[in-house]
Amino acid sequence: MNKKRGQNNKNNENNKNNLTNNIDQIFDSFIKQTIFQNKLILQGNYTPETIPHREKQIAQVAAIIAPSLRLERPSNLFIYGLTGTGKTLVVQYIKNQLFKRAEKQNVSLIIPYINCKLKKVADTEYRILVELIGKLGEKVPATGLPTDQLYHRFLNLINRKKQIVILILDEIDQAVKKIGDEFLYNLTRINTELTNAQISIIGISNDLKFLDTLDPRVRSSLGEEEILFPTYNALQLQKILRDRAKDAFKPNILSEGVIAKCAAYAAREHGDARRALDLLRIAGELVERNNKRKITLDYIDKAKQKIEVDKIILAVETQPKQFQLTLLAIIELFKKNKEKNKIFTGDIYNFYRELCKRTRTEYLTQRRVSDIIAEFDMQGVINAKVISKGRYGRTREIRLDLPTNLLDKINHLLVDSLNL
DNA sequence: CGAGATTCATGTGAAGTATACCTTTAGGCTTAA
């Protein structure tokens, strides 16, 4: 991205009248020389026809929710496994199949899918309900209504006729971590108030120990059935990649060993298939951007770097202003005293106050900043631990395990977006 | 020298406040008979 911008600038300086021409050229080269046959196939939300090495899990899930086709309530299901092990994919796949079948048999099924991780979309009980009702085709305000009224609306909405609702809650551990497990209890209890419809819940979690942290009541009802998704090994990853690459790229685009390398990288990170596919896709995009016709091994490395950078950059970019200021304070402090490698809340807060003064921004209290730091920790941007320094008090010890070049990038990004 | 008290800097919980937004309601205005 940066590279492209740089080129544009240069052209711009050379001859402003040529600008549209140049853009045209860029577009042209994109259209003509694509090495992709169907890039969608490599994208994260694509559901392929077959899912290799997940036959057993598919069968299990299908067996568990099959009763819905007879309008019987399926057991609640809890699915867990590390990221990129195909949990969401399998569930989506079965959801589609189930829909087809339900249509044929004239059974009324509703299967809303909600990702609880999305900040500002579904990270409170209220917002999850808003999202849920929205999926059912009804608009509700983003604020202002009592939560239990949302429950009532939801209830009435699905109870209008005899039907089964299978609620899919992805990244459920994130939501519970943030807002507690009470909403799950409420959801599981809805059934007792439903006369026509029935609801069951599919919870998906990346956290293997998540179920243990739940309130026993919730645990027993949510975990009526449990399925573990094991990680893929390198060989399985290769098969997955090969299957998808076959249709995604035009022939003769991949050099020898590209797939193996992608698979090896992903296998090293607990067999994350999504990661492997991203690697392949990004590598392809990079190749295309450089007007080459062949994905070579070194592009995989480039793609790997780009993914890591992009992921964090995106996370940083989308933060609210106060969060950005806090993060900037953390990063600047780290750059200042590199040798120490750890900093404390108090230092951050002071520096943060200074930054606020510089940007003429209202500053938040330390109480709030403390919570913000805790949130960054949860998001995995920083690494914080509450420690006691004995006589010298108690604080969070914050570490930042990011490569320096990335650090600088974020730094610049923040400085830019905050107008410093 | 060691057990227990003290201390510091901030974590953390609860309650309160400001803001933005929602629904309800009542009054006022328009309209059409």
Next chain:
DNA sequence: AAGCCTAAAGGTATACTTCACATGAATCTCGTA
């Protein structure tokens, strides 16, 4: 008189503040060996 619009009243969620108390190991204190 019926219908519609508007503004006020009363309510909620969320982000933040204020207040108050909790934490936990380094350090201090003081009695004892």
